[in-house]
Amino acid sequence: MTARFAGKVALVTGATRGIGAAIVRQLVAEGARVAFCGRTANAGAELEAALGGPDRVRYLVADLSKVDDCATVVDATVEQFGRLDILVNNAASVARGTLATTSPADFDAILALNLRAPFLLMQRALPTFQAQHAGEGLGGVVINIGSINAYIGGPHLMAYSASKGGLMTLSRNLAHALAQWRVRVHVLNVGWTLTEGEEVVQHQEGAPSDWATHAGTTRPAGRLLEPTEIAAAVAFFASDEAAIFSGAAIDLEQFPIGRPSE
Numbered sequence: 001m002t003a004r005f006a007g008k009v010a011l012v013t014g015a016t017r018g019i020g021a022a023i024v025r026q027l028v029a030e031g032a033r034v035a036f037c038g039r040t041a042n043a044g045a046e047l048e049a050a051l052g053g054p055d056r057v058r059y060l061v062a063d064l065s066k067v068d069d070c071a072t073v074v075d076a077t078v079e080q081f082g083r084l085d086i087l088v089n090n091a092a093s094v095a096r097g098t099l100a101t102t103s104p105a106d107f108d109a110i111l112a113l114n115l116r117a118p119f120l121l122m123q124r125a126l127p128t129f130q131a132q133h134a135g136e137g138l139g140g141v142v143i144n145i146g147s148i149n150a151y152i153g154g155p156h157l158m159a160y161s162a163s164k165g166g167l168m169t170l171s172r173n174l175a176h177a178l179a180q181w182r183v184r185v186h187v188l189n190v191g192w193t194l195t196e197g198e199e200v201v202q203h204q205e206g207a208p209s210d211w212a213t214h215a216g217t218t219r220p221a222g223r224l225l226e227p228t229e230i231a232a233a234v235a236f237f238a239s240d241e242a243a244i245f246s247g248a249a250i251d252l253e254q255f256p257i258g259r260p261s262e
Contacts, residue, residue: 003031004239009081011073012036013064013121014091016043018195019145022227023088026235028057032086035077037062054080064091065112070120074128084128086238089118090145092163094201096156107159114163115170118144122174122185129183139183141238144171145230146189148253164189168249175247184246186237191253193225220254 010027014020015036024036028051037060038044044059051057058080062069078084092114097106122142129139147153150168153161171187178185192198194212202211216223233252236242251257 005030005032008032008085010034010086011077012088019227020090022231026231064117071124074124087142110159115166133181139181141184144187146187186248189251
C-alpha cells in the first residue's frame with residue numbers, strides 16, 4: 001500500500017470498532033500518524049498497540065457529548081504530533097426512537113454527539129488549519145461520516161436522521177466558509193454497513209442470527225457494505241489526489257437515493 005499520508009496527522013472519532021477502526025487502520029497503513037478516541041479506557045488500547053503504539057497511533061479516552069472533551073482530543077492530537085491534517089468525525093449515536101417515544105433528553109443527547117460534537121471539533125481544529133495554511137498553503141481536510149438517513153430515515157430513527165441531515169448541511173456550509181484557508185470539508189452518507197454495532201442492535205431487536213445474510217439479498221451486491229469500503233472512500237477524499245474537491249455529499253450506498261419503489 002502506498003504511503004500517500006506520510007507526514008500527515010489524522011484524528012478519528014468513535015474509532016474503537018466498526019467503521020472508525022477501519023478508518024484508523026487504513027490511514028495508518030498509508031503512512032499517517034493517527035489519534036483516535038472512544039469512551040472507555042480499554043476499548044482502544046489493543047488497536048493502539050497493534051498499529052505501532054503511541055509514537056505512531058494514540059488512543060484518547062473522550063465522551064464527545066461533553067463540550068470540554070471535544071476540545072481536549074483536538075488539543076491532545078496537536079500536542080502529540082505537532083499538527084492536524086485530517087479530521088474524521090465518525091462518533092455517533094444510533095439510538096432508536098419515534099416522535100412519540102423520544103424524550104427531550106433523548107433528542108438532545110443524540111444531537112449533542114452526532115451534530116454538536118462535529119461542530120465543536122471543527123471549531124477547535126480551525127486555528128491549527130489556519131496556521132498550516134499560512135505556513136504551507138494548505139489547511140486540512142474534514143471528513144464527516146453521515147448517513148443516507150439524512151434524506152428521510154425510518155420513523156424509529158427520527159432524531160438520528162435529523163442529526164445526520166443537519167450534519168450534511170453543516171458540512172456543505174463549512175466547505176464554503178473555510179475554503180479561504182484551503183480547508184476541505186466533505187460528508188459521506190453511509191448506507192447499511194455490517195459492523196459490530198449493527199450486529200448488537202439487530203440482536204437486541206430480535207433479528208435471527210442470519211439477519212445479515214437475509215439483508216444482503218435486498219442489496220444489488222448480495223451483501224451489506226463493509227467498514228473497509230467506507231475507509232477506502234475516506235482515504236481517497238482525504239488524500240492529495242482529491243485536493244481540488246470540497247463540499248461533496250457522497251452517498252455510499254448500493255443504489256441511488258429516491259429510486260422508484262419496485
